Amino acid sequence: MRKFLILFSAWLVLSSFGDKQGSDVSNIKTNALSQLVNDMTNTNSIEDNTLLAKGVKHAANLWRESDGTEAEFEAFCKENYIADPVERELVFNKISRNIEIITGHFNKITLDLLEPVHLNTFEQHTIDNQFGAYSVGAHWQDDFYKNKIAFIIALNFPPFSLEEKEKLAGEWTRQEWAYARLGDYFTARVPAELLQNANKAAAGSDVYIMDYNIYVGHLTDEAGKRFFPEDKVLLSHWNLRDEIKANYANSKDGLEKQKIIYQVMQRIISQEIPEKVINSGDFEWDPYANVVYKNGKTIEATPEPNERYQQILNNFHANKAIDPYYPGESTFIERQYAGAKEISHENTEKIFTDFLRSEETKQVGELIKKRLGRDLEPFDIWYDGFKARSGMDESKLDAQTRKLYPNAAALEADLSNLLVKLGYDKARAKFLADHIAVDPARGSGHAWGGAKKGQKAHLRTRISEKGMDYKGYNIAIHEFGHNVEQTISLYDVDNFTMNGVPNTAFTEALAFIFQKRDMVLLERNVESAEKDALKKLDLFWSAYEIMGVSVLDIRVWKWLYANPEANAAQLRDATMQIAKEVWNEFYAPVYGMKDQTILAVYSHMLNSPLYLSNYAFGNVIEFQLEEQLKGKSFPNEVDRIFKQGRLTPNQWMVEATGNDLSAQPLLKAAKEALEEIK
Template sequence: MRRIFFLLITVIMMTNCTQPATDGAIQKSVVSADAIESTIKALIEKHPDADAERISRGVKHTASLWWPADGTNDDFIEYCKKHFIPNEKEREAFFNSVSTHIETLYGHFNQIALGLQRPIHVDMGEILPIDAAFGAYSAGAHLQNDLFDNKIAFYITLNFPYYSLDEKEELGKSWDRRDWAYARLGDLFTSRTPASIIQNYSRVSTDSEMYISQYNIQAGKLLTDENRTIFPEDMVLLSHWNLRDELKANYPLGESGLEKQMMIYEVMKHIIRQTIPEQVINNPEYKWAPYSNTLYQNGEEIEVTPEPDTRYQQIINNFQALKAMDAYSPLDTYIRRNFEGSMEIAQPEVEELFIEFLSSDVLKEIGHLISERLGRPLQPFDIWYDGFKARGAIGEDELSAVTRRLYPDAEAFENDMTNLLVKLGYQRERANYIAEKITVDAARGSGHAWGAAMRGQNSYLRTRIPADGMDYKGYNIAMHELGHNVEQTISLYDVDYYMLNGVPNTAFTEALAFMYQKRDLDLLGMPSTDPREEALQTLDLIWASYEIMGVSLLDMRVWKWLYENPTATATQLKEAVITLATDIWNNFYAPVYGINDQPILAIYSHMISYPLYLSAYAYGNIIEFQLEEYIQNRSFADETDRMFMLGRLTPNHWMRQAVGADIDIQPMLNAGREALRLFN
């Protein structure tokens, strides 16, 4: 998962127009229409050779952000006259200087956040209360307000106008790289969100991350109804990531694997329904029989204390913290800010695309093929069927023996990254250039990639590494995060303008992460020898997209429900989530699985600690397929370098320049139909 400190900045910057007065009321701009028009007229008369449209846009946008404390109408007029830059050479010099200063600010605030949250994200022993307090602190919370107070923000808004998404889509067709960079600077200040609201969200978000990062299930303490343990005694699985990955790992084991999978799903249902004993979460002192929900301590049965809907209270906490920003935004919900603002794709468009995919007849055919390959009817947890991958036929113990030998600790993986990149097609000098900008840590949670925010800094790759070395789960996650880190490096260090650093949205970094992750066995020297490998990879991607689009649909509908029920309790939310998850299952999964009323889509931990992030994975799968299709007979290293040097254009402009097409699900579905013919 991509984890960047300034991800929040994107959401905040999509808000504008209001700020609280000293009495707590929401405040509006005080610049009159007459003052705006007279300012525009005066600037056009004073600078007849300047772009009149740029003058008009800059003045109007700056006026929308000008509050009583900033000065009177006359002060506004004089400020604009003094600070408007008519000369394009001077404007370019101003842009270059601002870019350097913004990189300095973002880079150092990112470094502070990285350091303060290190005890929370990295396995360094017990998290002390003071670690949690510092981890929740956002040193950059006041940055935006400060830049308005000292009027730097107005200097930028006046000279670098803001363009809406629709305008970027249309005007961007004729923009050059500098035009795009100028437009991204224009995106920088569209809000004046109070620092207290930003700080509160930082605290709530960190609390949620800590809750999830410590949600471990002691698999070795799980009991069957016959009081047997079926997992290794020391196995500890983080929800939901490691539970899911352990479930995947058991497909090659036949009946014994199925028994473990059934138990894991039983655990998941308890987590979703909050019937899981609070005592067993992150605690090895108890044995638990999930089927009967019976709890034992020192061989004696004891009373179960269910987790008190904490899971759903975390969602409510995030909702309330993000909803507090709504009053400051023309994108008046977090849903709109996340999609139209951050993803730059409207939420109804995303939902419509997912429903189109989930309704495809191809899914029923693939489901039938999976059932045949398993030799049994589909079970709900087969949304994670792993048998299309090359590793589907290799036991995880065998794979883990290899990865533990190669990577006994984080340092060993870090030292091998250059070699991994060379195997992917990079020249050694280029591979070393990228690898030396990535640092590897042992993660407390499932793992993530934390990007740099200024040149000269490293990005961080984090994955779980037990004391006996990196197991296959950790290695597979590490390869995913390496894809993120490579993107983070290329799109920062090798992009021509700092204001274009990054990718259009997180789906694009997920696409490259998936591309690295799927090559994990190739890099271990264990490639597939199946002549149908390409067809299998297509079916695997479609099945993975089927899973994540349903979960993403749930994520969106939960947030819609929250906005319709803003005072809901955690218990009410729990009931709503289960109902919504079941409805989505019955509409889009029951016709394929032949099983109704399953809540499995509600298990994802992202819903707790990364609000509305899941759609990025689904879009990432679509983008991944189109990128893979394009580079099929081209150099993987050269083409991914070229693509991710494009930086942060809008999604469709990026795709057109990368592969010559818009984002589209039909190529993937058409390839699925072709792949299925090989198995009929």
């Protein structure tokens, strides 16, 4: 996951087009603006004053009494408007350079402050979390309003709404795109303390999740039987999910292992999990009977006090406090979708629910049932049997990856070689690898990109004392895909304000593409006549899983807005009920059972609010990109596509593949794959 977007760029992720800042409203009368624009038009001999009018109006919306009188605003506009296109380009380049310097150094400070929180090489103390929650960049925009730089940008490089961007996307030059993206930096005035609070809530949830380990070696069933090595520890929910995936290849006791982990997940969701067994190996726990033992004797164990749902509430209240500053996108839901993702939540839900209701889900479900030789279980949302490695003994994969990567330094030293295996020439592979650092993570791992040329992207991955097991390697290759995108879209995009991708779903897509090639990188190519069809079905089933979770995430936040005074227990009950409703609507017809809550287990709901849709869109984008990559040079196409930078999502896809962004090609491919498998 591309974590830095959530922790560092809160001010940009929350962008919108507001004209009201709580009680501190603009002191510029609207009826005075037309005359001001006319005066400036005549003075500067402008034929088309559309952009001027947009800039004046936007700057007026942001102007406050503390910034000056109405007369001072008019004087400011006349003095600072840049009519000459040559001078405008010069000023743009200077602003772009300086913003890169400022945000780049803030990124570096934030990354360094979080090292004791994120890396397992530090002895952890609560003071580390306090520094990790500090948002060093929270005040810079506020400062830019005070020194008037923000108003110079708002006046000369005004923002465009999503509707305007989509309408003009195909007509804009790269320079016009870069100017528009500069406009996205100053769209509302949010008090720095509110941004700090949002960052603090996010960091607190991150810390909570990173230490949510389950000592599965101490799990027992009612007969006292253990299923895992005593020292096995799995992070919720990522490693628990991956352990379920790994056991599809285990014909001996794989199903029993999957069932006991599923039971653990149920206890986490319902908050019936005993607090003593979280991140502790001092006890034995039977999750079926929910009984805790110590030295063979039953002991009293109180449940976790709804902390899971309190973390969601903390994020909700911190972000809701920012709502009044964005009347155009007056909820966190709208800011995350129409704002950050540039795809409305209404459109997102429609795309996902249409997919979830498709007949293909039932047909693929029947195929999985046949392949398993049993009825479907709720945890089969993570069915992993379509992958080439699905029949492999994971212990052998563990042995190989542990030998290759005993520590983070070994993986970092091998990055260039991995890229060569994907088709990159040695010089290009070295360039990309030299701009990526590998760090040993305390949690499951994440990718954190540079924000200024000269900075490295960081691949933070979990490696035990025994070395990197296959699960860790698989996740690390996913994060490596993020790092490659982060490097290309920072160093190779033609202008800093265009750096990056339209939204994080696009970086997830490349991460998925890399992750699917993990066997190639281990030189374990498993050829099959049905390989291509199976890959399509695997991607289809992954999309089916994560789209439902994404719908749940959106609906939980809608419930929060409808019930803003709810406590953690009420949110727990509501989340479980909504999870059942989503399951009954989209999964019960395939699984043949109702009222399952498994969709609510995702840790992203706590530490990355409304992020999950990026994975779902990532699956859609991944498929379209994989189709584009067929028969072409992998490195050349990846470089070409990700050099585009931050266009709108649909325009990016059109220029990448020649087609609109859509889930329909994936549905069509699944139908074709089912015919081929038959």
